[in-house]
Amino acid sequence: METEVKTISIKDWRGYKGRPFLIAGPCSAETEQQVMETAVRLAEQKEISVFRAGIWKPRTRPNSFEGVGVEGLKWLREVKKETGLMVGIEVANEKHVYEALKYGIDMLWIGARTSVNPFTVQEISNALTGVDVMVLVKNPINPDLELWIGAIERIAKAGIKRLGAVHRGFSAYEKTVYRNQPNWQLPIELRRRIPDLPIICDPSHISGAREYLYEISQKAMDLNFDGLMIESHIDPDNALSDSAQQLTPNDLKELLSRLILRSPVTSDPKLLDILGELRQQIDVFDDHLLDILEKRMKIAETIGQYKKENNITILQTTRWDEIIKKVLVKGQAKGLSREVIDSIFKAIHQESINHQMKIMNNGVSDRKKVK
Ligand code: PEP
Ligand code: MN
Numbered sequence: 001m002e003t004e005v006k007t008i009s010i011k012d013w014r015g016y017k018g019r020p021f022l023i024a025g026p027c028s029a030e031t032e033q034q035v036m037e038t039a040v041r042l043a044e045q046k047e048i049s050v051f052r053a054g055i056w057k058p059r060t061r062p063n064s065f066e067g068v069g070v071e072g073l074k075w076l077r078e079v080k081k082e083t084g085l086m087v088g089i090e091v092a093n094e095k096h097v098y099e100a101l102k103y104g105i106d107m108l109w110i111g112a113r114t115s116v117n118p119f120t121v122q123e124i125s126n127a128l129t130g131v132d133v134m135v136l137v138k139n140p141i142n143p144d145l146e147l148w149i150g151a152i153e154r155i156a157k158a159g160i161k162r163l164g165a166v167h168r169g170f171s172a173y174e175k176t177v178y179r180n181q182p183n184w185q186l187p188i189e190l191r192r193r194i195p196d197l198p199i200i201c202d203p204s205h206i207s208g209a210r211e212y213l214y215e216i217s218q219k220a221m222d223l224n225f226d227g228l229m230i231e232s233h234i235d236p237d238n239a240l241s242d243s244a245q246q247l248t249p250n251d252l253k254e255l256l257s258r259l260i261l262r263s264p265v266t267s268d269p270k271l272l273d274i275l276g277e278l279r280q281q282i283d284v285f286d287d288h289l290l291d292i293l294e295k296r297m298k299i300a301e302t303i304g305q306y307k308k309e310n311n312i313t314i315l316q317t318t319r320w321d322e323i324i325k326k327v328l329v330k331g332q333a334k335g336l337s338r339e340v341i342d343s344i345f346k347a348i349h350q351e352s353i354n355h356q357m358k359i360m361n362n363g364v365s366d367r368k369k370v371k
Helices: 032-043 070-083 094-102 118-128 145-157 185-193 203-207 210-222 249-258 269-309 317-333 338-362
Strands: 021-025 048-052 086-091 107-110 134-138 163-167 199-201 227-231
Touching: 021 032, 021 249, 032 048, 032 070, 032 249, 048 070, 048 107, 070 086, 070 094, 086 094, 086 134, 094 118, 107 118, 118 145, 134 145, 145 163, 145 185, 163 185, 185 199, 199 210, 203 210, 203 227, 210 227, 210 249, 269 338, 317 338
Parallel strands: 021 048, 021 227, 048 086, 086 107, 107 134, 134 163, 163 199, 199 227
Antiparallel strands: none
């Protein structure tokens, strides 16, 4: 389905201070002093555009710190006055939107636990109709690109033009190094589907831990994301939420200074020549890959025919186990990662099963010759 999302380039957003567009501040506003001290230290870093702070916190379990509520909006109004930074908060319902607008909040973001719910996103969209404020839509907690796009479309329909997406990673059952799975292919596909939509990376909620913030931020820059939203707290170890992933303003400054910003385009004719030639080689290999897959599927169909004639089930687990073990060893020796070999071969296996199923179910009788 085509999307009808019209946005303005992040370069034209009020408060734009260069790529990456930087949003920083504590996970939660806790006290007036903590908010103001953090903001003053962040404002010293001239490249930061927006001061963030959660004032209504969606917590997994009850009895956790659930935010200071409307009181925090007054502190943010002070931050804006004292530091000149723009200010942003999370909104999770229409009441939050009305309160935020009353206090002159510049940026609203829809959190991952809210963007999963079309009723709530629509309610927020209705509350935003005709309002000129920056809005960011975080990815839903589950890796569902259509749901993410749907939420973005709903907000776009309210007429919001300074509209962006935030990639904050996806929840997974398995415990992994990162708190949330980056699944980079989703924001990459989002960029393909809505090319003009600014995409901001939130390495704090992807990593869940300070030590990974740099590598995730650098990766986002290498993928040409438009900005970063990073949690920063004057005293991270004593933060009331997300303590392990917050950085002091100083550590944030140090992280930002290490980021390498690469250009998405080049006009150097020599470099363009070299890249053009290498890309041609890639195209040739991609064609090879497709030819090989076609041949592999033809063999799978022939096998399907034999299985059909001899009444054997399609799935034979021991054979599949053998294949995956073998390719993992061979592939790793060729410098490919376990995860990639695993996912490529699972996809190939699934496609083979589909081809065999077609043979079994359609009763195709003439065995196709393998080229
Ligand atoms: C947050 O930004 O503090 C937050 C709650 O994020 P998310 O919705 O990504 O969990
Ligand atoms: Mn947080």
